[in-house]
Amino acid sequence: MNYLEEMFGLAGKTAVVAGGAGVIGAVMSEALLRVGANVVVLSRSEASVETFLGRYRDVPELEPRAFGLALDCSDEGALDEAFDMAKQRFSAPEILVNAVGGNRGKTSFVDIDVALFRDILDLNLTAGLVIPTKVFCRRWIDEGIAGSIINLTSMASYSPLSGVWAYDAAKAATLNLTMAAANEFASHGIRVNAIAPGFFLGKQNKNLLVDEQTGDYTPRGRSVIDHTPFGRFGEASELAGVTVFLASGKASGFVTGVSIPVDGGYLVHNI
């Protein structure tokens, strides 16, 4: 085994990627597959799981290590079963990526739709972090596994973005819980970290940032670009390297409780 494989290779390890059929989850899943891990994506619908797996149908070096399950990540029982199914098919999962989450539009505070506000908190926090973390950490503690969790924070975790109240609250909490859970589980050797993507055009934010008719930036999109020292949106593929780094116990075994921005300098912008 050469030095790179020893440091970053994940052959024989199993990763579960919740939300792995989404834009960011799929890139993270592929990165883990390409460094040798077995990858089980969890997504809400059979169709999205099939679309994900379909990408690897004719890729003999990846296809046997890609697997998917349709379930709701807010269902504790289903996640517990998913842990067992991943274990039966490959080996006990040692890596959990929490990539369920997203935003649903923008309003003034006085126009907040409270039911939608609760849904967004549930999506990002309950399904997006708390329940998968609870289920996997309980199994890891019981089975003596020093697992590793990667959460998805956001620029909104550090400083609120305007008009996206529930998303701001959920992502601030994601950063807080990443640090708190890192403390809680450190004595079991379990690491909890996060990746904070800057602005990547995804389903959830495209219409806020780009005018569908003209393809030009919206005023909000322009403001993001002006605020990003690299002067562009990120490419989802730019999240692959940091995923592998955080997943590899050899590369980041003493790293826990951090959120790594991948943001073209958005957080260090000044005038």
Ligand SMILES: NC(=O)c1ccc[n+]([C@@H]2O[C@H](COP(=O)([O-])OP(=O)(O)OC[C@H]3O[C@@H](n4cnc5c(N)ncnc54)[C@H](O)[C@@H]3O)[C@@H](O)[C@H]2O)c1
């Ligand atoms: N796209 C960006 O620019 C950006 C920036 C910062 C942070 N993030 C965060 O990264 C994460 C992934 O974002 P994305 O852009 O890939 O979103 P996405 O909507 O493309 O992917 C999320 C996936 O999770 C699935 N999902 C939703 N609820 C589920 C549930 N209860 N059970 C199982 N699956 C469920 C969806 O079907 C979807 O496939 C989110 O937490 C998001 O907030 C995204």
